Amino acid sequence: MSVIAAAGGSFVASGGLPWLSLAHADSEDFPAKLLHAGALLVLNAGLSTACSQEGLK
Secondary structure: OHHHHHOOOEEEEEOOOOOOEEEEOOOOOHHHHHHHHOOOOOOOHHHHHHHOHHHHO
């Protein structure tokens, strides 16, 4: 959550894995800010279903 906060975003939900989080921000450069803040991977939220426990069933 500290990476999300450092990038100026808001935490939305936990993912299906302990290290996975869904975040939101209105700025178009939010993905770049996340990477700069230390995120290892940034994906479009449209893929969030595939990363959730429901998507793994």
